[in-house]
Amino acid sequence: MAESGSGAAPGASPATRDTPWPVGLMSEKIAAWVDRLGQVWVEGEITQWQLRGGHVYGKLKDLGQDATVSFTVWRSVAQRLTSEFAQGDRVIALVKPNFWVKGGSLTVQVFDISHVGLGELLERLERLRRQLQGEGLFDASRKRRLPFLPGRIGLVTGRDSDAEKDVVRNATLRWPGVQFRIHYAAVQGDRAAAEVTAGIERLDADPEVDVIIVARGGGDFQNLLPFSDERVVRAAANATTPVVSAIGHEADRPLLDEVADLRASTPTDAAKRVVPDVGEELAGIDQARARMTSRLGQLLTHETDRLSQLRGRPVLRSPERIVDERAEELVRWIARGTELADRAVVDRGRELSQLRARLTALSPRATLERGYGIVQLADGAVLRDAAGAPAGTQLRVSLASGRIAAVSEGDAAG
Template identity: 80%
Template sequence: MAEPVVSTPTSASTPATRDTPWPVALMSEKIAGWVERLGQLWIEGEITQWQVRGGHVYGKLKDLSQDATISFTVWRSVAQRLTSEYAQGDRVIALVKPNFWVKGGSLTVQVFDLSHVGLGELLERLERLRRQLLAEGLFAPERKRALPFLPGLIGLVTGRDSDAEKDVVRNATLRWPGVKFKIHYAAVQGDRAAGEVTAGIEALDRDPEVDVIIVARGGGDFQNLLPFSDERVVRAAAAATTPLISAIGHEADRPLLDDIADLRASTPTDAAKRVVPDVGEELAGLDQARARMSSRLGQFIAHETDRIAQLRARPVLAQPERGIDERADELVRWAARGAELADRAVNDRGQALAQTRARLTALSPRATLERGYAIAQVIAVDGTPGAVVRDPADAPVGAALRLTVAGGHVATVVTP
């Protein structure tokens, strides 16, 4: 059996060739040496990540004009000497010393001094866009649309196989098992993200079956969230007629999409809880409502039953014939009283009539005649009775008279 060939360690002065390649460690050590010779130098850039852990600061610094980023570390001893506060978006100059980590093959810089230069380019651009959108009224609360109580189809714009997609779908399904999704996959960071997210919002908004749109991403640093502050994305969200939820999932940074959206969710999980109701809670609510209705209905029936019992206990319903008898007796009394009053009225009117007749009779001329008196009238030439004789001069000698007595008329002539 042949013995394995053991290569002889290559000297650092030996050229790296196909026959005499350098070990990875040797190359890394040479790179570390070259980097070490750079020493300390001043650099300028924009902070895109700033995290404090155990007093030390770990972050990233981005070139102001090109797509180049480097990680940096500020040890606790240096961080305690810094006199200003720093955050994502700050434009700074830093005294750094590059370090190449041989074991991990990564390049970082150690910061020895740090100072502000001004607001970072990205933050300046975002601030200008924010002021422009604010002036256009796109942040106004009255533009916010209410979410549907139970959407039939939820549109989701998110990264393919992302944790955000899983969180939204899983939590929404747990809350309402029948929920349906239409997912538009898009890059959620990098140069393609803004265009693909914009296309996703517009495509889902055109679908008449989509009732609400969720734009979801599982957080990230300031630089990774920049696509969600892109003007194309926020204007597409503002122009959408379908209610839209922003679920970027980062509390420290607030992309412009959060201000444009009809609802801002703190995380994709929060968005799932906001977009559909919890079936358990709704069923419990239905049970409570059913119990309240049953209780109210029982109270109403019991109240009405008591009222009916009270009505039945009244004498007019307990002994209805008693009321009839009382009214019958009362009717008999009123009938007898009516007959009595009618008879009395007839008698009174009869007596009054007799008295009137007696007065008329007493005043009648006929009554006077019946007492022996007579009425004398001079007979005219034509033989008709004339004036009543009231004085002897009215009846000269020889005048023909007509005497009216109680029994009739008598003709006579006046004699001397």
């Protein structure tokens, strides 16, 4: 049973097994059908952008599924474009599909192309910026100090990119022993944010990595959008390892610059700020050693002079002289002490003789020696009145030498 060509254009003979169409006829039919589609607006991601002879040849990929179409931008249209385009850009384009009969391929001719949703993207980025700033992720107090000399540097960048070469070359020139652990990631396009985030998290989990550099060699606003993606920004904010942003674009700073612990203007600047210059450090060591040597020399000279001054003093030049002087002084003080002691003894002896003479003169014994006596009653009381000794009273009479007992005979006058 013969098959009919149900998809044939009106006026074409049905294609059957016995009467097949020539390939050229079928191609012409396809071209006619495609041509009837006319111009349409499409959205997608540029996966290839090549400029040859003023014309642009590239490929446009669907954002959600695996579908790609080739496109051409003729010179007349390319000259009117006001924006720069590159691989990874998300665009909307006015195109007209064309089927190339001779090659059997489908291409689209671009009549207009622009980056998609620029105003919307700017508004979304500003909202995200305010949100992150409100959370304190941009605060200077969160910035961590970079290590003086990192043992191993983590680098997130594009494979074989100029940014990778700049960082590695300049860091190695400054410190030849520096080591890297590189995570390659797309740095533009829809895959970039996820791959850069994964790179930061993987390097942060590596205990040997002391600092992480995220590097890209500049680009326009669209190309830098992955570095303002919330996933990338939060990965950098949550990292325990210091993060350096080296995107290399002054006009449009991505949000990663704000949350990173250090922002470098270029990948080369990142290498210079992360790795110290071995020549400068050696020069600094030489200067410090020279200052220490000079200071130590001055200190030794000063102390030597002090020792010389001390040794030049009489007390240290002839210490025995002080002993001799003190010995002579001691002898003088001993002689003086002896003299004063003897004089004191004589004076005290003289005073004692005078006191003894006065005591002798005032003593009752002197009176007794002149023939007087002291009459006492039996209880020892001194008798001063004869009336106090009636007849028969026992008396004791003290003489200059000894005592005698007596009996009162009463008052003789009576």
